[in-house]
Amino acid sequence: MPSQTFDNLSHEKQIRIQKALLDEFSHYSLAEAQVARIVKEAKIARGAFYKYFADLTDAYQYEFKMVMREIHRPLKGGQTKLSPNAILTMISDFINESENAHVREFVTLYYQKNRYLLSPSQAELELSGSKWGVSILIHQTIRDILLQPQQQPFFLRRLKENLEKLS
Known part of the structure; x- marks a missing residue:
């Protein structure tokens, strides 16, 4: 799950990152996903990605939780x-x-x-x-x-x- 650093981001920046994650994981499986595409779309530094998430699996699990929350709303x-x-x-x-x-x-x-x-x-x-x-x-x-x-x-x-x- 995301770090405290991610939780402290502005709502707008969190939404931008969530959209980038959703876009990446909607088009590529976890095995095919790339941090490079995510950070480019989210307009964040690669190092920032790793401050927010441990790795791609962690980011996927976070986005999965967000998607399930939306579906079950x-x-x-x-x-x-x-x-x-x-x-x-x-x-x-x-x-x-x-x-x-x-x-x-x-x-x-x-x-x-x-x-x-x-x-x-x-x-x-x-x-x-x-x-x-x-x-x-x-x-x-x-x-x-x-x-x-x-x-x-x-x-x-x-x-x-x-x-x-x-x-």
């Missing part, structure tokens, strides 16, 4: 249980909204190449059995749609059927 509204239709709407909105393009590309690369580089989060480990099961179904559906977009109706229908069975 609609779930923070206090609702503990969403209907199958509400879940399908959220997934469709995420997949289809053009404003999510970079985030969608980031998540697609995560599923294609970076998934096994990260350990499960503490939040994932603390899910109860049924919530864990629903989470797995939802994330697998998102993965399937991102990797096979032409099959989106099938994947959403299958998810709905399974969520209704679990309700």
